[in-house]
Amino acid sequence: GQQLNQSPQSMFIQEGEDVSMNCTSSSIFNTWLWYKQDPGEGPVLLIALYKAGELTSNGRLTAQFGITRKDSFLNISASIPSDVGIYFCAGPEYTPLVFGKGTRLSVIA
């Protein structure tokens, strides 16, 4: 089946730093989604990407749909304590969403 590899698995950063994480797929995707999960809650959709090369922002978050259609990147600028959580990429083909294992972000004030 489809596999998504996210990296890094975890990150510890200082408040105010920028963050980058990525996700790669074993197959081509037509859509990339990025979710954030706060501790003990369900994931919430942050950004959806629909076109290769697309760059989309949502506040301090910016995500890109890789031109190979097999990868995507998420950047967070000027991190704050509420950015703590697990960030998941998801990339449906024509099946239910497949998720990466997540990047766990910790922010040190």
Next chain:
Amino acid sequence: DGGITQSPKYLFRKEGQNVTLSCEQNLNHDAMYWYRQDPGQGLRLIYYSQIVNDFQKGDIAEGYSVSREKKESFPLTVTSAQKNPTAFYLCASSPTGTYTEAFFGQGTRLTVV
């Protein structure tokens, strides 16, 4: 407000007992899903349903059962055959004709004691 409601938030079960997790949505979505989350494992698909009275197994369906008698409801039963049921269970739904942009409930944490 529109959304997905999972209940209960926390559930304790004795080993050998079946237990049913509730999931209700008022988003008018046709498709609904159940995922299991374990530490470091990401989200793994248990079952999904694209339409009332129809559902398909996901990657880890063994030991679980579902029903879809109403569009709004997709309950999950964790049976005694599930060997390691302690986990965080997430229900989601998505609009008609697409699997994209699933919306999640707040999850149920099941602990077997």
